[in-house]
Amino acid sequence: ETGVTQSPTHLIKTRGQQVTLRCSSQSGHNTVSWYQQALGQGPQFIFQYYREEENGRGNFPPRFSGLQFPNYSSELNVNALELDDSALYHCASSWGGRASTDTQYFGPGTRLTVL
């Protein structure tokens, strides 16, 4: 059984650019959630995908979008990057589509720096 993986580990972008972060779910999991963690803050829920459909969204603008693929891997896309988008982005996979009752397994995170 493989754990949740994320790529890349780190990346640096400039304001206005677009970025794609990737997540490979734990084997057998059909749900993925994305979180943003700014420095000194707790993780903040961005959205969740369950069986390739968005299944809940936090308070983030539309320039944050996602995809889940048939193999349940996932992407987080952020357009028109702003300085405040600099953060650690977590991906978490689970089974069952319920944000809270299903145990979420987190990836190692992707550190995004926007200059």
Added chain:
Amino acid sequence: AQRVTQPEKLLSVFKGAPVELKCNYSYSGSPELFWYVQYSRQRLQLLLRHISRESIKGFTADLNKGETSFHLKKPFAQEEDSAMYYCALSRNRDDKIIFGKGTRLHILP
């Protein structure tokens, strides 16, 4: 709006001493509450949830609805308990999880 407050950014405790990490929440309903932990250079992981009423690594947490608190406790701290701890809340089983800002627990030798 729901909110999770962890009043201490840093808590230093001597090895063998009791540990209490404080968590208060604001929500008028019956939330589901969790503690997550992140050890150095490791990923975030679930430590325990109140509905399970379990003890993990010697830690317990009791939901006090009157005080809207969910403090994490351990009677005797161990050096390996040093980590970042996050309290989290969900309004119901289908809702998103809201995290507090976290408390860094530092166990002194």
